[in-house]
Amino acid sequence: MKALLWRLASLAVTAGFVAIWQIVADFKLVSPVFLPGPDRAWAALVHGMVASNLATKLAGTIEHMLEGWLVASIAGVVLGALIGSSRFMRAYVGPTLEFLRPLPASAVIPLAIAIFGFSPAMALGVIAFGAIWPMLLSTVHGFAAVEPRLYEVARALHLSRWQVIAKIALPSALPDILAGLRLGLTVALILAVVCEMIAGLDGLGQWVLLAARYFRSPDLFAGVILLGALGFVGALALDIAERRLLVWRAPTNSP
């Protein structure tokens, strides 16, 4: 009941925001060339989906984002597990990671273009490079922070190395890994759009950029709305996954 009220309240805030937007547009407080009302943006969205290729662009962006995110996630978790579970690896590789990590991923785009050209491979490389950091660092942290006592329990039970990873280290690091996955998804979406803008790949980035160049602001807003929705759905999906996987973190009756 209470949860329902909260949800209604948050919906009301969204509706209020859209209403203000509509009023601002109707009274032409901002030139309609730059700011279409939500009605026009919605019409452009529907039109783009039905009559134009907006759906293809959306699919393109989803594909770029998910591919890059998946590659980054797998590589980040595997590398993070290797580095995090060994003190020596942490000491050896740590400084290099600290140098690479703060590099803005957009700064490696020219490099990626030089290597891969204006291709989907370039986008994949850039997105994966940018999105791997939250995954890698949170996994390293998760594996390094496993309770040492649990390793002693594992020794006492003669668990194999593989069993220790699967039954103790990985579940223990899971909350950190999920946080990394969530951050990584956001980064992947941002970089997917940037790559589409720069390399002209099929996607919402390109759609938004072209709409802006031709002063088709309703189309521009349609693209932005879709990007927002994409990020929202992605976060929601991870939220649900997290709640499923981390039931044990929400005790129903703590002592």
Add this chain to the structure above:
Amino acid sequence: MNKGSCRAGEALIRFSKVDLSFSDRKILEAIDLEIMRGEIVCLVGPSGCGKTTALRIATGLLAPTGGGVAFDGAPILGPRRDVAIVFQDYGKALLPWRTAAGNVSLALEAVGTPRAERAARIDALLAKVGLPHHADKYPSQMSGGMQQRLQIARCLAQEPAALMMDEPFGALDAMTRQELQDEMLQIVRTTGATVLFVTHDLEEAIYVGDRVIGLLPHPGRIGIELKIDLPRPRDQIATREDPEFLRLRRELYEFIKSAER
């Protein structure tokens, strides 16, 4: 009344001239100790006397720098599956992401119990430690006493010949501690396990033990050995009022007092 009498004279765990030093600091010196089959031996001593360290050496988690510990005649080179360790910090020794049943299951998975047999074994073990209706609870939903019972259940899943207990009840309130002392003694009586029990609570040591070893600090070495001939099963009221209990208590307190000086 001594439980190990059927195979008396046979040592299950034998410390011979165990030394341990970290760099130039001596932690333990020339510990010689035999623990008979089925015997409950308690290690007490002032803090810093190395009683937990001695237990860790006996479990194989820690290697001594001199001498050695033999289990059933074979030198201990690492942890053994038939030696279960009950850690004091049950909160850290349990897997918080597994339910009570899942935590017991870990030990069964380790020994390769077939999946089909696990559920029945888990139910029996949880019932044995008094947690029959808590199989689906996570550790975070259990009290300290329940969590420690759960850890004991996991240890029993190993079907241990020996239990190494490192201040197992030290973090519990007095009532829960006494309950668990009695439950532990009951379980040990039915399984016939040998127990090495580290505690800082002198009365607890006398109450549960067949023998109490007092360590002297800096470096840790054996200072006193008391045979506890109180009748079993022990009783929280009768045993603690027994004149022999009181005499042993006085002797042990005086030893600890002099050891701390």
